[in-house]
Every structure is written in C-alpha cells, then in structure tokens.
Amino acid sequence: MKSIKKKSDWPRVSVIIPVYNREWCIGNCLASICKQEYPKGKIEVLVVDAGSSDKTLEIARRYPVRIISNPDPLARKIGEPSKILGYQKMTGDFYFYLDSDAEFVSKTFVKDLIFPFLDDPEIAGSFTRYLPAKKQNAFNRFVSYHELQLWPMLAYLVPQIKDVKVEKRKKYDVVEIDTDKSPPIGMCFVRKEFLDKVITNPEKFNYVDIAIPLQLAELGYDKFAYVEDAGMYHSRAGLKREFWRQRRDVTITYLPVIGERKFNYIDFGNPLDLFKIVLWVIWVNLLIPSFLVGIYKSFKYRDWAGMYELPTNFILTNYIIYLFLSDPNGRALIKKIIWRT
Numbered sequence: 001m002k003s004i005k006k007k008s009d010w011p012r013v014s015v016i017i018p019v020y021n022r023e024w025c026i027g028n029c030l031a032s033i034c035k036q037e038y039p040k041g042k043i044e045v046l047v048v049d050a051g052s053s054d055k056t057l058e059i060a061r062r063y064p065v066r067i068i069s070n071p072d073p074l075a076r077k078i079g080e081p082s083k084i085l086g087y088q089k090m091t092g093d094f095y096f097y098l099d100s101d102a103e104f105v106s107k108t109f110v111k112d113l114i115f116p117f118l119d120d121p122e123i124a125g126s127f128t129r130y131l132p133a134k135k136q137n138a139f140n141r142f143v144s145y146h147e148l149q150l151w152p153m154l155a156y157l158v159p160q161i162k163d164v165k166v167e168k169r170k171k172y173d174v175v176e177i178d179t180d181k182s183p184p185i186g187m188c189f190v191r192k193e194f195l196d197k198v199i200t201n202p203e204k205f206n207y208v209d210i211a212i213p214l215q216l217a218e219l220g221y222d223k224f225a226y227v228e229d230a231g232m233y234h235s236r237a238g239l240k241r242e243f244w245r246q247r248r249d250v251t252i253t254y255l256p257v258i259g260e261r262k263f264n265y266i267d268f269g270n271p272l273d274l275f276k277i278v279l280w281v282i283w284v285n286l287l288i289p290s291f292l293v294g295i296y297k298s299f300k301y302r303d304w305a306g307m308y309e310l311p312t313n314f315i316l317t318n319y320i321i322y323l324f325l326s327d328p329n330g331r332a333l334i335k336k337i338i339w340r341t
Helices: 026-034 056-060 080-089 109-119 138-144 152-157 192-198 212-218 239-251 271-286 288-301 304-326 328-340
Strands: 013-019 043-049 066-069 094-097 102-104 125-127 165-168 173-176 189-191 223-226 232-234
Touching: 013 026, 013 080, 026 043, 026 056, 026 102, 043 056, 043 080, 066 080, 080 094, 094 192, 109 125, 109 189, 109 223, 125 212, 138 304, 152 271, 152 304, 189 192, 192 212, 239 304, 271 288, 271 304, 288 304, 304 328
Parallel strands: 013 043, 013 094, 043 066, 125 223
Antiparallel strands: 094 189, 102 232, 125 189, 165 173, 173 223
16 A cells, blocks of 8 residues: 555545536535535535536535536536536546535545555445435435335446455455446446546547446446445435436437437446336335335434335336337337337
8 A cells, every 4th residue: 555644645636526507505505515625625525516506616615625617518417517527627637427416425535435446445435325314304214225226226237335345355346347237337436547547538438427437447447445434415305306316317318319328327238227127117016025125224314214115116106108109219219118028
C-alpha cells in the first residue's frame, strides 16, 4: 500500500453532479461533500447544469464548485450527457458521478472509498451500499434496505454483492465483475486512467452508469472494492413518482438502445431468463406471497415500510408489462421472442 503521510499524498478526485431544476436536493448533496475529512484542494466538484430555471444554481454557488452549462436538450431528461461532459472537463485522478439527490453518509466517505485504490493498484473501482434514512418516505426506505437500492424484481433478476465477493480485507471486500452477469453497480469511484480506455470517443459514448464496471471488466479491469461501512443516502420519490422513473428507464434508456446496452437486467435471448420472468409475473399476481414477504421484512427491519413489498411488486411489474406492450420497440421485441420460441 502507498503510504499517506501528509495531505498532499491523497489523490485528486472529481465528483460530477448532473442537475436540472434540483433546488430541493442539491444543497444537502453539496453539504455532504463539503463536510468530508479529505484535503479540500483534492476534491473537485463539477455541477453540470442542463438549464435549470429554479434556484439550483443559486444554491450551488454557495459551495466551492465548478458550474458547467450543458445545452444538450437530452440532459433535461437523463443525466448521461452531463456525466460525459463532466468527464471531459474533470482534472482528477478518480471519477465519481453523483446523483444530486444522493448524500455521503460519513465524513470519511471519500477517504474510505479511495483507500482501496491505494491499497491495491489492481482495484478499478470502489463503491458502497445505500442506506435508509428516517427522513425518507416509506417507499424510499423500502428499496434502500437493499444494498444496491433495487426493488424486488430487479434484485431477483441479477446477482447480489455476496455472489461476487472473492476476498474479505480489513477495510473492504474485493468483488470480481463477471462480464456475463454482474450486480448493477452505479455510483462509484473509478480510476480515470482505466475509464479513459472505455470512453475512447466521448462524443459518441452515451451510457456512464451501471455499464461501466462491465466495460472495464471486458478490458481486464474486473477487480472492484465494496466498502460496505461507508454508506450513501439516495432519495427516491414515492411509489407514484416511480411510475415516471420506470417509464423513462424503459422507453428512453432501454428499449431504443436495447442492442447497444452493455448492462441488461434480463437477456431476452436466454430461455432461463425468460422462464424467470414468467415465474416472477405469476408470483406477484398471486398477491399473497408478496404480502407474506412484506410482513417478514417489516419485522426484519423493524420498519412498516417492508409492507411496500406487495404494492411495489404488483404495480411496477404490471406497469412495466404495459410499457412494453404500448411501445413499438417493446412490441417488436415480444414478437421476436414469440417467433423464436
């Protein structure tokens, strides 16, 4: 491990925050960064704005950040264009995109996640788990009890962190990313020198999110650090707002580019994955199993938010089915599956 004897030994990190009308959350997000026990001159914060008309920028200017304007209209719908622009403008050795509605839990968050890189030069990325907060709504707490903040259907379809752990170390666990099937790791620190080999053409690259670990693994950089104790809060609106999120994910960031995406929760060409989906749809529409699981989770977490198991599973699963059936790309995909079988 590289020895850290003085502040100047810590590497420079860049935190990229895409925003568009986020006055309700950007203050808490930036405050959690400014509280970090990390050399202030070594944290670069880039707030990439898509043309906010509220007080987002007024609030952001109260903090030591660089504000970058992104005129791309797509940046008002999804964060990907701003993540790429932030990547192009960053000056740090490590890249971290941060949703504006997320907060670092501890004051040592950055140090905790940077430590594995200094401990092991083969570590490509470093991430932590999501945690529920008392101030969050019940649905938000419900999904945050899952370490990757997945609602049950997604957690059912992909491997969990425990499935990819290969070594336990003093301050973190080593996980190995499988290029065929991997947990959806989103917000994480990544070595820029490795990321540069993935994003070779920023003008055409359009998906800086859970696909990055897979793309790094394809290049041989498959070693990641899971720093469980660091923790993040990530605000999710209520179940009603989740409808908008699912519509965006299915109709904008999934179906139009389904053949181009590196990370997919389901492989529609794999009969086993299709069978799992059929079983899930039957399971959730029986209602009683989800109700019983909800009771179990409520006792396990000592939080009545566990009872969101039933409405979340039933409503979101059937809404996603509706989105697939009502979208031309979705219908084409379903026809392709039927003809193939």
